[in-house]
Amino acid sequence: MSGSGLAVYAADDVRSRGRRYPEPPPQYRSEFQRDRDRIIHSNAFRRLAYKTQVFVNHEGDLFRTRVTHSIEVAQIGRSIARALALNETLSEAIALAHDLGHTPFGHAGQDALNECMRDYGGFEHNLQSLRTVDELEERYALFPGLNLTFECREGILKHCAVSKARELGELGERFVQRRQPGLEAQLANLADEIAYNNHDVDDGIRAGLITLEEVAQVPLVQRQFDEVMHLYPDLQGRRRVHETVRRMVNVVVIDVIESSLARLQAAGPHDIEAVRSLGAPLIGMSEAMRAQHLELKQFLREQVYRHQRVLRMTTKAKRVLSALFTAFMDEIKLMPAEHRDQAQRAEQREGIAGRARTVADYVAGMTDRYAILEYRRLFDPAERT
Ligand code: MG
DSSP states (O other), rough: OOOTOOOSSSSSSHHHOOSSSSSOOOOSSOOHHHHHHHHHHHHHHHHGGBBBSSOOOOTTTOOBHHHHHHHHHHHHHHHHHHTTTHHHHHHHHHHHHHTTOOOOHHHHHHHHHHHHHHHGTOOOOHHHHHHHHIOOOOOOOOSSSSOHHHHHHHHOOOOHHHHHHGGGGGGHHHHHOOEEEOHHHHHHHHHHHHHHHHHHHHHHTTTTTTHHHHTTTTTTHHHHHHHHHHHHHTTOOOHHHHHHHHHHHHHHHHHHHHHHHHHHHHOOOOSSHHHTTSSSSSOOOHHHHHHHHHHHHHHHHHITOOOHHHHHHHHHHHHHHHHHHHHHHHHHGSHHHHHHHHHHHHHHHHHHHEEEHHHHHHHHHHHHHHHHHHHHHHHHSSSSS
16 A cells, blocks of 8 residues: 555556647646546536437436446446545546547447448447547547546557557557556456446346346346345345345346455555566456356347347448448548548548548447438438528
8 A cells, every 4th residue: 555545556537648649737626526626627527418328328228328338337337446545536547548449339330330431441439529528528638638637548549459558659659569558447348348237137127138138148147136035035126126126236246356366466466567567467357257248248238139129220320320330431521520620631631541530430420310301302302491
């Protein structure tokens, strides 16, 4: 433990690797609090309210959106960070920012845009989250983007192909050298998986795609379901679902805390650089829990994400995004003037790939409902333009 109550291997803003554009330190806030505050005030964060996780925004008000998903990730991440004496504020900031680059319509949108961008460097939502905080947000006089700390940016960039990583300088080094990010970044990544695995059970049941009894065939769910039925044999409906799901989150979180503590004690890193130089992450589930978690993920893939009703929606979503991309790519003047000018400048600088990247930025930034509206305005002759 250091004087701040943080473990020696936690990220500490006094020893941060800093921001791309140096700034005076904030008053009454830590550097990571400033990161978090900038993320919350960004345009991209507000747009998450109208972006889908699995279900399209208009299907119902109770389903998770990207913003409620991000808040759940932050909540799980903060609990684990605090238990491990890691930097809770940094975990929260990374969690709130991790999906800022997501396209409309969840993974279907990302796949469609990646396909559209195949000849122009591809599209990956992690890289886009980083691009959003580094370049696309326009808020400050002295720098583009939000100028976040290195530690927050390394957490946002969860995955990266080595070829891309080489273009990213200091931030990409770890993918080339196969090193690890700080523990708060490892934690936010895991909290993301825990959050969606569990909330997608809840949303899947709410949508009527699966029943609690069906998902209780998966061992991770079964133990919790059996306990709930043993304690409250007459419990029905929403309460029975919630009592089960909250126990699922709890056992996974406790497993992560205990397994990670054991690994931290065994490895004994003396600072964040020692954590970064290791060959494998230290934050994680036990082997047994990981296997069970994967089983649940597999169940969700087959029974929820590939459910006929979801497939019908995702197929439509892909068609909408491809059509928008192609229309703007063929005629950049169809975009608002600001984006058209950006596309022109990017094309002068980088050729056709520059134009494509600007179009992808515009399409990726759309909310579900804006994308649907734009599609109608562009393709439905009866609609006002
Ligand atoms: Mg996520």
